[in-house]
Amino acid sequence: MRKNHHRERGGSILILATCVLFSLAILAVAVSSYVSANINSVSWLKRNEQSYLLARSAVEYAIAETMTVTDVWYRAESESSPTSRGLGGEELILAQGSAMVYHRTVSDRDNIVTNSGLENEERRININKADRALIASLLVQATDCDAIKANSIAANVLDWRDPDTEPLDGGAENSYYAGLKSPYECRDGDFRFPEEILLVKDMTEEFFEGIRGRITVYGHGKVNVNTADPVVLMSLAHAAGSADATTMEAVVAKIENYRDAGHAFTSEGAAGILKQISSYSAVSDEERALLAKMGKRMSVGASCFRGTAVGQVGNENPATRRIEFVYDKRKRKLVYWHE
Numbered sequence: 001m002r003k004n005h006h007r008e009r010g011g012s013i014l015i016l017a018t019c020v021l022f023s024l025a026i027l028a029v030a031v032s033s034y035v036s037a038n039i040n041s042v043s044w045l046k047r048n049e050q051s052y053l054l055a056r057s058a059v060e061y062a063i064a065e066t067m068t069v070t071d072v073w074y075r076a077e078s079e080s081s082p083t084s085r086g087l088g089g090e091e092l093i094l095a096q097g098s099a100m101v102y103h104r105t106v107s108d109r110d111n112i113v114t115n116s117g118l119e120n121e122e123r124r125i126n127i128n129k130a131d132r133a134l135i136a137s138l139l140v141q142a143t144d145c146d147a148i149k150a151n152s153i154a155a156n157v158l159d160w161r162d163p164d165t166e167p168l169d170g171g172a173e174n175s176y177y178a179g180l181k182s183p184y185e186c187r188d189g190d191f192r193f194p195e196e197i198l199l200v201k202d203m204t205e206e207f208f209e210g211i212r213g214r215i216t217v218y219g220h221g222k223v224n225v226n227t228a229d230p231v232v233l234m235s236l237a238h239a240a241g242s243a244d245a246t247t248m249e250a251v252v253a254k255i256e257n258y259r260d261a262g263h264a265f266t267s268e269g270a271a272g273i274l275k276q277i278s279s280y281s282a283v284s285d286e287e288r289a290l291l292a293k294m295g296k297r298m299s300v301g302a303s304c305f306r307g308t309a310v311g312q313v314g315n316e317n318p319a320t321r322r323i324e325f326v327y328d329k330r331k332r333k334l335v336y337w338h339e
């Protein structure tokens, strides 16, 4: 009897000890995975911070490169040769990881192209500076908007940004926006970012898709004839008015051919542009007249640059950070920064 009692006690102690050991084992596993998870997250946070700093370095490097460009006409695009390095597009390889700047553009016929380096912002039309004719022409050239509608939307764009509250012919001011089901105020000031144009009366998502890569709120307001895409060039021709389609197409083709041959326009004004084209291909009187009119909306300079800097650290599960930015060389400051 006594012996059995001892055996039962021994059994209970063994079960208890096993339970304690089992619990300790579970605790040890839990602690170790907690510690390891924390080590991993600390390590990831560190890599994340490093990749951010690398991206910032790439921004600084690209800005420094814009300072070394003395030619005002510098063609920032490298679309003619996608493998060549664009301005500020050198890959920085450091011990911790790598960083570089790239930009994406809507190319010739609506293809998205990724290029190394910076994009010249003056290849786009500045919606804070463009006149009604140019905004309407862009809508016609870049979307399926008809001319009458485009002219009305262009008036709405001008009303949105002008300080007065008196609608232009066919335009819309605060009286229209206040009467909407979900009313909002007309800006009566400059667009702060391109997407704001979606608030303008009759601007649809579809129209915006066509123009988004071709508009900006930065830069001096004239379009750089060295970097503008064919749709923007056609809009400039169209906005000049009066020329027939054949003349407009011929002028745009001659500008493109001149650039594609590796030349750049170097002097401001229609006369300089015309002189350079004439030295390369024959220009008819109609084309000459059209170029003279286009000249007032064109420049040859690049002073604003856009890019996306990407920093990356680690091979497996790399930490990646991106910074999209616009640098205004004339103002010597970053005018747009998005992380």
Ligand SMILES: [Ca+2]
Residues within 6 Å of the ligand: 158, 159, 160, 161, 162, 163, 164, 165, 166, 173, 186, 188
């Ligand atoms: Ca207004």
